[in-house]
Amino acid sequence: MMGHSLSTRSIVLLAIGFAVLIALPLVVKSSFAVDIFIRILLFSFIGTAWNLMGGYAKQLSLGHAAYFGLGAYTSTILQIDFNISPWIGMIAGGVVAMLASLPIGWLCFRLRGPYFTIATIATAQALMLIFLKFRDFAWGAEGTTIPNLGAAPLMMQFESKASYYYVVLGLLVVGLVVTWLIERSWIGYYLVAIGEDEDAAEAIGVNAPRMKRDIYMISAFLTALAGTFYTQYIYFIDPATAFSFSISIEAALVSIVGGIGTLWGPVIGTILLETTSTLLQSWLGSSIGGVQLTVYALILMAVILWRPTGLMGMIDELRRRFASHKPAQA
């Protein structure tokens, strides 16, 4: 899986794929459809950020909403109280998330396996409670709307949904390039070694605590960017959406369903889950609560029981079966 450098064929495929993604909002005019594309790109990006730590180093966090929320709140506070552009606020949010990941990681990494997961849930929930309680600096439970400035690209506000589409597409490209660079460098190998067996990795000289801390910082930074984007996109922020547990769940879910610890896993997982969810909503309407997550849970269980390598594992298997029918090539 790892360390593959780019062949001519994959460069051509990537170029075609990228051209299609650029052209998509020019061809598809329905704002309903573009909205779904934006959701797919956004959760692919969040999943990609989660996958760096959860997928490669197997530190299974269910608290990434903490960084999504910190990113969203940092840029919104800077924008509303200090009139600073969300473009700058986005980076500031990323830095705040990075810094927050240090004490949170210091606490959570004391535990391993399932108890690490529980600790991450608790820290995200604790942050949500803090933002609910202290209304002086962050509007409390009722949240706030983002002032609508019309077309103000410098303030990350656009009139067409297509512009938001390109912003989140840019984020996903950044996430995938970061993942690709890490995956094929020594860092990727160290992370996978930690994920396989932390004690063994340390025994052969991997500084596991430092590696985990660093990848957690990168993962938190990227997740925070998504938080800023989402708030700007929906023009609203409150603790329940910004620190929503479902963000943490979906980040992990799309990666696991798509293929944990693979470059394209989170993207493929998001395409499957979001398409399923859209189809369900159009069939059943949104009247019955719980349908979407029931189906997500069933998909997750099926993947874990029958395909722990996710959809990427299935694709690899099919490709290998297909390739074995062809004459061997050099």
Next chain:
Amino acid sequence: MWETVAQAVINGLLIGGIYALVSIGVTLIFGVVKIVNFAQGEFVMIGMYISFFLANQFGIDPLLSLFVSMPVLFAAGVLIQHFLIRRVLGPNDMPQIFLTFALSLLLLNLALMLFTANYRTVHTSYSDEAFHLGGLYIPVAKLIAFVVAMALSGALWVFLHTTDLGKAMRAAAQNRDVAMLMGINPDRVFCVALGIALALAGAAGSLLMPFYSAYPFVGQVFVLMAFVAVVLGTLGNVIGALIASLMMGIAESLGVQYVGADSGLIVVFAMLLLTLAFKPTGLGGGRAR
């Protein structure tokens, strides 16, 4: 002054008995099968709905429906271990964490689809009764729940320490490989551990029903408490989980009394974070994993 403190301590202690049933289940599964059951709270929820429907349809007292909810959930535990958890046991954390997590998500959302998010309550003859002891107020339903919870915990301790099966479970918890060499069948022991843990969660649900509302998310409150209590009481330690649960109940109640009505959860998180920061191996010592 001392009366408000004593009252808060009593309230906390009584609800702590329910937390103990949930925590003991979590710690038993962790000790024996070496997995964390993220769905434990949902089995409390199922126990509550069983009692609610029995009371609503047949007028059966929630305390009597203990004799339905416990066996039903014991059977559910055996089946879940046999058909689901057994298949993901191994060195890899991911399937174990996310299998029970998916189960929790599934049960919670199925409940939401089937029963809606409405709160369901059962009113019994003793729901509003209380003893008055000096200036103190002891609700009968909560007292019964506490006494039964302690009796069940005591019965589990006797089971683990006097019966062959109980000793086999403790042996498997201490060292699975050696236990297997001694002729203990791990599959059977694991199935019984899951069964007992889920039956305790079901009992917690039935005991709660006379004074607490059932709704799909109700289990989340209890499982969060249980996770903290299990860390605090040292993973896999039944007595530790029991004592920590009672402490958590008291701490939560004092927090509500002196910090504010919605600060119960903040106290819980603070306790978890403080435990992680200063005593990650739990109050009983031992190894964190």
